[in-house]
Amino acid sequence: MDALKQELKENIIEQLNLEDVSVDEIGDNDPLFGDGLGLDSIDALELIVMLDKDYGIKLTDPKEGKAIFESVEVMANYIAANRTK
């Protein structure tokens, strides 16, 4: 699980172009939206694409993302339970 969380942090930084943010600065339970990393609605869509592309998880309802993208910890648990690749 730690490897998955590390991988997720690296992917989030790279795919969302988070300049000046390092893996060490993202806590497992830090909120990704709002006061946390300050991600926006386009970032949420990018994360949905990332789930599909990297882990074979298709979110049919974008509203599901709100709960799944709460933090890296929550994302990692969801991916571990639902991944198809």
Added chain:
Amino acid sequence: MKKEDNFYITSYCSIAKGKLHLNGELLYENDNSDFKEFIKEVYKQQGGKYAKFFKMDNLSKLAFLASDVLLMNENLNSEENDIAIVFSNNASSLDTDRKHQKSIQNKDNYYPSPAVFVYTLPNICIGEISIKHKLYSENSFFIFDTFNAEKLHAYANSLLLNNKAEQVLCGWVNYDEDTYEAFLYLVSKKGTKTHSIKEIITLYTT
């Protein structure tokens, strides 16, 4: 004296061939041939602290930075500014269009990026500038074969004469296949440099 003779170019900025100029003064020079690295270095050297900058496409980064450098010297209002924007270029948003096309080319690897797709229009860069500087005025983005001082001059005059804006940020911002060029200027009702076609061409070519 005609009314349009009372408009002036108060400030101008250019980014091209590794150099950033403001009002004719060289502010930064870097021979990094990679645009992404070059524009990042210029942005940081200018003290930029706007996280969204790094999420923009190349055209928006170029337009945003040139506008930012120019407008930061203009003592803008923090609430709202009556500045219209009239931009132009030759390549539209082709650089980003190609990236998007590449991501949907293969049906077996079909993952279009929302963050790329939102920049598949050239006037998105105007939105980025307007958000940052709280501009709520008219805006237009024209596609010309080459820099067209006559049309920019006429359009800016029209906006000012019809009281559509207090000032107009005009110019050319073009990005395609690692060639980039931004030349922006601010037209106002006060100043010393007359807003004329001849003056625009002089500033653009020097």
